[in-house]
Amino acid sequence: MSKPKLRRSLLQSRRQLSEGDWRDRSDRICEQIRQCPRFQSAQTVLSYVSFRREPDVLGLVSGERRWGFPRCVGESLLWHSWQVGDRWVPGAFGILEPHPDSPQIAPETVDLILVPAVACDTRGYRLGYGGGFYDRLLSQPQWREIPTLGIVFEFAYLAELPIEPWDCPLTGVCTEARWVETRS
Template sequence: MTPRLHLDKASLRRQLLAERRSLSVVERQQYSQAIAVHLQASSLFQRATTVLSYWPLGAEPDLRSLLLQPKQWALPRCQNQRLYAHCYQFEQPLAKDCAGVLAPLADSLTVSPAEIDLLIVPAVAVDKEGYRLGYGGGYYDRLRADPAWRSIPAIVVAYAAQIMSELPHDPWDIPFSAVCTENGYWLID
C-alpha cells in the first residue's frame, strides 16, 4: 500500500474512497448503527435542539435513524456552490441539489446558523487533530469559513478505517470539534 502521508489530497481521496467502497453492506450498516449510538450518547448531541446533519451519499455512514430523534433537523442544500441549511422532517420529499446530493426541496424553509446547535458532517478521512478530507468541492469548507457557522460545534463522522494520524491540510481548513466512528466518539483538544 502507498504511504498515505506522501499522497496529495486527490490521490489520497481516491485511495480512501476505494477502501470505503470495499466495505460490505452489512459492515456499513453495523458501523453506521454504532456511530449513531455514539453520537446519541455524546454531550454535544444531547445538548443540541437543532441539528444540521446530512443525507448519506454512496458508502458514507448512514445516520438517517437519528432523524427520528426528537430534535429539529436540517439538511444541507447546495445552491450557487454554497450550502444552506433547510428544515427537514422525516419522510419529507428530497431532490438532488447542485452538488448531486439528495436535499430538501429548494422552496423548503431555511434555518439560520444562529438556530443551529450542532453540525454533523461526513468525511472521506479525518485525522487526530480533527482535520477533514472531503470530496474536494469545498462546500463544508466555505460553510464553516463563514463566521456565523464557525462557532457552532461540529462533529465529523467516518468509519474507523478512515481515521488518519495526519492529513494534508490548507491554512483555511478548520478542524472539527469532535470525531465519531463505530469505535467511539472523542472531543478534539
C-alpha cells in the same frame, strides 16, 4: 501521501464495504453519536444524506430535535428544515436534498453540525471531496463557532492529514468505535 491519492484510496476502501458491513458500521456510528453530550443537548442539528457509502446517520432523525439538511446552491450550502415524512429531491451531484420551499435554518439556531468526510484526523481536520463546500461554510463568522462533529468510519480516522491554510478543524470526530473532542 497527497490529498488526491489519500482520497482515492479511502473512497476505494469505502466502496469495498459490503452492504451489511456498511449498514452495521453506520448503525454503530449512530449509537456513538447518541452517547455524545453535544448531541444529547442539541435542539437543532444539521446533518447530511449519505452519498458514496458515507456513514448513514438518518437513523438519528426523530421528532426530539429540529433537523436540517443542505442544498447545494452554486458553491454554497443552504440549510433547510426536514422531518420524517418530508420529501427529498435530487440535487447537485445526485445527492438528495430537502425541497427548496422547505424553511431555511438560520445559523444562530444551530447547536451541532454533523459533517461528512472522506477522512478526519486526531486534530479535527477533515478530508472532503475537494469541492470546499464545508470549508467555505465553516470559515464564515456566523458558522465558525457552531460545534461540528466529523463523521467517518474508523479506518478513515487518521493520525494526521495534510492540511491547507483554509482548512477549518472540527470540534470532534465520531467513528463506529468512538467519538472524540478535538477542540473545545
